[in-house]
Amino acid sequence: MELLLVILVGAFYSAGIYMMFRRSMVKLLLGLLLLGNGANILIFLIGGITKGKAPIIKPQNTEFLEVYADPVPQALILTAIVISFALTAFAIVLLKRVYTTTGSDDLDSLNIQDLDI
Amino acid sequence: MERNRNNEKLDKTILRTSANYLLPLLILFSIFLLIRGHYLPGGGFIGGLIASIAFVLHSFAYSPMQTLRMFSIKPFFLIPTGLLVSFLSGLLPVVLGRSFMTGVWFAESVVVIGAFGSALLFDLGVYMVVVGVVLTILFTISENT
Amino acid sequence: MTTNFILAPVLMHLFTAILLLFFWQKVFVQKVISIVGNSIAFILCLRLFEMTLTNGYLTLQLGGWQAPFGITFMADTLSAIMVLLTALVSLAVGIYSTSSLNISRIKFGYFFIFHFLVMGLLGAFLTGDIFNLYVWFEVVIISSFILLTVGGKKMQMEGAIKYVTMNMLASVIFLTAIGILYGITGTLNIADLAGKVAQVENKGLVTVTSLLFFVGFGIKSAVFPLYFWLPSAYHTPPSAIAAIFGGLLTKMGIYAMLRVFTVVFQPDHFTLTLFSVIAILTLITGALGTINKRSIRRILSYLIVCHIGYLIAGLGLNTELAFVAVIFYLIHDVIVKSNFFMISGIILKMRETVDITRLGSLLKDYPKFSFMVALVLFSLIGIPPLSGFWPKVLLFQETFKQENYVLLAALIVASFVTLFVVIRIWSEAFWKESPKPITEEIDHFRPFSLSGKIALIAPVIGLTAVSLFIGLNANNVFKLAEKAAYEMKHPEIYINNVLSTKE
Numbered sequence: 001m002e003l004l005l006v007i008l009v010g011a012f013y014s015a016g017i018y019m020m021f022r023r024s025m026v027k028l029l030l031g032l033l034l035l036g037n038g039a040n041i042l043i044f045l046i047g048g049i050t051k052g053k054a055p056i057i058k059p060q061n062t063e064f065l066e067v068y069a070d071p072v073p074q075a076l077i078l079t080a081i082v083i084s085f086a087l088t089a090f091a092i093v094l095l096k097r098v099y100t101t102t103g104s105d106d107l108d109s110l111n112i113q114d115l116d117i
Numbered sequence: 118m119e120r121n122r123n124n125e126k127l128d129k130t131i132l133r134t135s136a137n138y139l140l141p142l143l144i145l146f147s148i149f150l151l152i153r154g155h156y157l158p159g160g161g162f163i164g165g166l167i168a169s170i171a172f173v174l175h176s177f178a179y180s181p182m183q184t185l186r187m188f189s190i191k192p193f194f195l196i197p198t199g200l201l202v203s204f205l206s207g208l209l210p211v212v213l214g215r216s217f218m219t220g221v222w223f224a225e226s227v228v229v230i231g232a233f234g235s236a237l238l239f240d241l242g243v244y245m246v247v248v249g250v251v252l253t254i255l256f257t258i259s260e261n262t
Numbered sequence: 263m264t265t266n267f268i269l270a271p272v273l274m275h276l277f278t279a280i281l282l283l284f285f286w287q288k289v290f291v292q293k294v295i296s297i298v299g300n301s302i303a304f305i306l307c308l309r310l311f312e313m314t315l316t317n318g319y320l321t322l323q324l325g326g327w328q329a330p331f332g333i334t335f336m337a338d339t340l341s342a343i344m345v346l347l348t349a350l351v352s353l354a355v356g357i358y359s360t361s362s363l364n365i366s367r368i369k370f371g372y373f374f375i376f377h378f379l380v381m382g383l384l385g386a387f388l389t390g391d392i393f394n395l396y397v398w399f400e401v402v403i404i405s406s407f408i409l410l411t412v413g414g415k416k417m418q419m420e421g422a423i424k425y426v427t428m429n430m431l432a433s434v435i436f437l438t439a440i441g442i443l444y445g446i447t448g449t450l451n452i453a454d455l456a457g458k459v460a461q462v463e464n465k466g467l468v469t470v471t472s473l474l475f476f477v478g479f480g481i482k483s484a485v486f487p488l489y490f491w492l493p494s495a496y497h498t499p500p501s502a503i504a505a506i507f508g509g510l511l512t513k514m515g516i517y518a519m520l521r522v523f524t525v526v527f528q529p530d531h532f533t534l535t536l537f538s539v540i541a542i543l544t545l546i547t548g549a550l551g552t553i554n555k556r557s558i559r560r561i562l563s564y565l566i567v568c569h570i571g572y573l574i575a576g577l578g579l580n581t582e583l584a585f586v587a588v589i590f591y592l593i594h595d596v597i598v599k600s601n602f603f604m605i606s607g608i609i610l611k612m613r614e615t616v617d618i619t620r621l622g623s624l625l626k627d628y629p630k631f632s633f634m635v636a637l638v639l640f641s642l643i644g645i646p647p648l649s650g651f652w653p654k655v656l657l658f659q660e661t662f663k664q665e666n667y668v669l670l671a672a673l674i675v676a677s678f679v680t681l682f683v684v685i686r687i688w689s690e691a692f693w694k695e696s697p698k699p700i701t702e703e704i705d706h707f708r709p710f711s712l713s714g715k716i717a718l719i720a721p722v723i724g725l726t727a728v729s730l731f732i733g734l735n736a737n738n739v740f741k742l743a744e745k746a747a748y749e750m751k752h753p754e755i756y757i758n759n760v761l762s763t764k765e
Binding site for chain 2: 264266269280283322326
């Protein structure tokens with residue numbers, strides 16, 4: 001399981017970086033998304049994968065009696081997912097706006113700036 | 118008029134009938150999820166999403182305008198209201214001299230709901246924000262197309 | 263001392279933002295709420311600053327969960343300084359934007375987003391939890407995306423795309439670094455991390471992780487070679503927005519670096535050398551960038567990059583005196599940069615352009631305003647006794663003492679280029695005769711109502727006065743910076759204060 005996830009993380013990161021180097025804006029965004037997902041899986045993996053119960057101590061006990069799963073990585077991933085959801089939604093709207101103003105998906109078509117110093 | 122136009126594309130009778138029954142059911146289910154969410158799967162975010170799905174389904178069956186008519190206030194105002202509820206639920210323990218956002222609970226458990234505390238109020242706020250946001254997005258999109 | 267008060271400024275801005283949502287589209291009410299909220303938040307920040315100075319440290323364990331399990335909020339001298347600066351700039355920019363922005367932008371929820379952004383900044387400066395820091399960073403960048411791109415013309419788009427991409431990339435790198443750090447230590451509390459990181463045997467992994475943090479924060483604070491998004495993004499939005507971006511957003515990255523590289527990681531020789539090299543390159547590229555630019559805002563954008571180099575240089579020297587210089591410079595830089603972006607907005611209103619070749623005779627037409635701008639420009643260069651002078655002298659001294667002559671040369675070159683550029687702005691925009699006659703249509707400033715003019719000028723006067731105050735009162739500011747630097751050099755005080763607090 002761990003090995004599989006390690007390969008997956010590597011694949012996500014490399015695919016993400018590859019996509020970011022393309023000229024298309026949509027691919028750029030997809031690359032960022034892949035990177036984000038890779039980071040999430042990395043946290044999941046590195047936090048330690050254990051089969052266990054929810055980390056809730058019963059009222060009659062004072063400590064954990066059974067194996068419990070570390071809730072922190074899950075909380076981190078959940079937060080990161082929600083944040084990246086918001087960022088992605090925003091980025092898609094931005095790209096659509098760029099597309100409607102310039103009529104092109106090519107990042108190079110935006111390079112007009114350095115003419116006016 | 119509108120019905121005839123819809124008939125050309127697709128007969129919505131089944132969807133409309135089921136939406137009529139599903140709307141209250143889904144909202145009830147979303148409230149169930151909201152209340153059980155402290156220790157079990159569920160909570161404000163998920164409950165809010167399910168409630169908004171109920172309204173989205175209704176707007177598919179009828180039209181976004183008709184769904185909007187069910188609200189006496191604009192769904193947009195659910196966003197600040199929800200934020201305010203969450204904000205105040207965090208402030209409640211401060212009044213009692215505890216740290217910000219400490220969970221404070223009533224000693225007696227309430228009928229049906231069970232233990233009632235500031236965490237539920239916070240979730241309620243999240244619920245309202247989610248419903249508000251989803252419906253605002255939905256109606257903005259439907260107005261523009 | 264444990265107190266809920268530490269969150270008061272953050273919550274005040276949140277409350278203002280919520281209130282603004284209730285009055286969506288009501289422009290006048292929004293302006294009033296924003297100014298009132300900003301003023302109250304400013305008073306709260308002042309109080310927080312005073313409390314931190316008298317008590318040393320303020321902490322809060324959110325939700326009553328003890329550190330290192332819960333989220334800690336923590337104010338030490340450095341945080342308190344940053345909070346006070348944020349409050350000052352946000353008050354000034356808040357007042358300024360009531361008059362400088364057009365109505366459609368305010369209707370688009372400008373003030374709501376603005377308060378949300380300031381809330382994020384304050385939260386980032388006060389948190390004691392590395393993941394919470396990430397969340398506040400995200401709050402800030404998503405607000406800044408919206409502020410930057412609303413009403414986008416084609417010119418804004420390139421900058422916006424670069425800005426969004428680089429910041430999202432920085433977030434991913436930051437998140438990855440947090441993930442690895444959690445993997446090797448099993449904690450997220452900054453104070454707790456400090457002890458656990460020191461125990462990790464695999465020093466190589468720790469260095470790599472620390473450099474991941476450096477890259478993540480480096481993108482946000484625009485260091486070489488990751489700065490290119492800044493000059494193409496910061497000159498496009500309205501000046502009010504550029505003021506808050508230029509003054510505070512890059513400094514947030516610097517603050518995070520100062521925090522992480524003093525408490526969590528103790529930089530080794532390699533890391534310090536890297537900081538110095540990066541500082542030199544940032545200084546040089548930033549300085550070179552300013553020389554051929556004609557738009558005041560573009561010049562300013564490159565000056566921001568250039569002056570980030572000073573801060574990184576101090577970080578690379580890693581001595582107490584260097585930290586004093588960094589903190590002093592930070593105080594000066596935040597005020598002056600925000601102020602100058604606002605001034606560029608006023609110039610834009612007066613002449614419809616900020617291109618210095620097309621500007622002119624501002625001194626003749628607006629002598630009082632020009633005199634004030636001169637003060638700001640002088641403190642930007644660092645002419646004694648204005649605010650920029652003291653930290654630069656300190657930094658030069660410390661670099662000389664460490665015999666890092668290349669860095670010293672870069673610092674001096676950057677200073678001279680700043681001087682050159684500022685003289686150029688002054689002589690072209692203020693002294694020179696205007697190349698074309700000034701007609702009534704060009705000047706959008708005179709037709710403003712009196713209250714509108716006051717709202718534009720008063721923040722600039724206020725921040726200039728603060729600059730003057732810092733310069734003339736350098737003794738006290740120096741003591742303050744010294745206290746903050748002492749705390750940075752002795753992280754064990756921070757660690758003990760966080761980990762020993764009981765509710």
